Amino acid sequence: MAMEEEEPSxxxxxxxDSSAGAIxxxxxxxxxxxxxxxxxxxxxxxxxxxxWALLRKEIxxxxxxxxxxxxxxxxxxxxxxxxxxRGNVPALLMVMPYTSIQFTVLHKLKSFASGSxxxxxxxxxxxxxxxVSGALAGCTATVGSYPFDLLRTILASQGEPxxxxxxxxxxxxxxxxxxxxxxxxxxxxTLVEIIPYAGLQFGTYDTFKRWAMAWNHTQYSNAIGEDSxxxxxxxxxxxxxxxxxxxxxHPLDVxxxxxxxxxxI
Numbered sequence: 001m002a003m004e005e006e007e008p009s010x011x012x013x014x015x016x017d018s019s020a021g022a023i024x025x026x027x028x029x030x031x032x033x034x035x036x037x038x039x040x041x042x043x044x045x046x047x048x049x050x051x052w053a054l055l056r057k058e059i060x061x062x063x064x065x066x067x068x069x070x071x072x073x074x075x076x077x078x079x080x081x082x083x084x085x086r087g088n089v090p091a092l093l094m095v096m097p098y099t100s101i102q103f104t105v106l107h108k109l110k111s112f113a114s115g116s117x118x119x120x121x122x123x124x125x126x127x128x129x130x131x132v133s134g135a136l137a138g139c140t141a142t143v144g145s146y147p148f149d150l151l152r153t154i155l156a157s158q159g160e161p162x163x164x165x166x167x168x169x170x171x172x173x174x175x176x177x178x179x180x181x182x183x184x185x186x187x188x189x190t191l192v193e194i195i196p197y198a199g200l201q202f203g204t205y206d207t208f209k210r211w212a213m214a215w216n217h218t219q220y221s222n223a224i225g226e227d228s229x230x231x232x233x234x235x236x237x238x239x240x241x242x243x244x245x246x247x248x249x250h251p252l253d254v255x256x257x258x259x260x261x262x263x264x265i
Contacts, residue, residue, distance in 0.1 A: 018100035025099035029091050034084035036091070038071050040156045043257040064159070078159060087155035090167050094148030102141035106202065109133040123209060131203035138198025139191055146190065147183035150174075153260040186259030193252035197245050205241035212237060 029036075042065055065071040075083045110122040113129045125133075142149075151167050164170035174182040212233045229237070246253075 018104045021099035021103035022096040025095040026092050029095045030085075030088060033088045033091065034072075037075070037084050037086055037156045038065075038068060040153060040257060041065055041071060041075075041159070043254045044153075044157045044261045075159075086158075087152040087167075090148045090151035090155060094145045094152055097148075098141045098145040101144045102137045102198070105140045106133055106137035109136060123206060123213070125206065127203050127207055130206040131199040134202025135195045135199035137202070138194040142190060142194045143187075146187055147171075149190070150183060150185060150260050153257055157257070157261055186256055186262075189252070189256045189259050193249055193256050196252070197249040200248060201241050201245040204244050205237055208237040208240050209234070 045064055065074065079086070107117075110125060110130075110133050111117040113133060114122050114125055116122075151170050154170055155164060155167060158164065164173065171183075174185075178185070209229060212229050216229070216233075
């Protein structure tokens with residue numbers, strides 16, 4: 001009887017995790033799409049990304065983009081406001097299953113490691129187990145949504161004139177010329193990048209949460225719910241964890257984008 005009650009609750013929890021992850025991922029991806037497009041343009045640009053680099057290396061070839069403001073102006077002038085959301089459709093199709101799979105798998109792994117399906121008990125996991133759980137969840141989500149990530153990168157990286165007018169034309173051309181395996185071009189360097197990135201993101205997030213809870217305990221020793229964190233504190237923990245993971249793994253992300261655009265595995 002207890003098992004029958006536990007299974008529906010676990011299913012409900014999985015649905016909540018996947019739905020919340022998909023919705024939050026879609027919103028954040030759409031809001032930050034302009035910055036993501038600019039980032040990808042810089043990552044796949046082979047020329048130096050500053051005028052100073054051109055002078056120092058005595059290179060005469062001009063760079064397409066040399067600064068964030070200049071890149072924003074050029075994209076707006078050449079492609080209009082829609083250029084900042086280029087590749088957003090495959091990005092949404094990628095991020096929704098990605099976040100759904102990631103948070104569902106992460107919850108399952110943490111439940112297995114802690115012996116409890118309650119999220120409040122997962123905070124007691126060691127940083128090592130948090131890192132491993134995050135890395136495995138990130139790998140699973142990456143494999144499950146990778147073709148959309150590839151299409152997003154290809155569409156967002158192209159300026160004017162466009163090689164592919166839309167996601168469908170890019171998909172058809174890749175399958176026609178490379179087969180379905182072409183949709184997984186660059187998967188190997190992507191997995192090399194996602195293992196430390198997802199591991200650091202969730203590992204440091206849990207660590208920052210423990211630090212915040214300890215700080216709450218010292219500040220509000222008599223308050224009820226001292227072990228719970230406010231939404232703002234959770235936001236700061238997520239911001240700090242994401243920043244740390246990005247700073248460490250950004251070089252691997254550049255390599256991944258180059259492989260995706262060059263269609264090599």
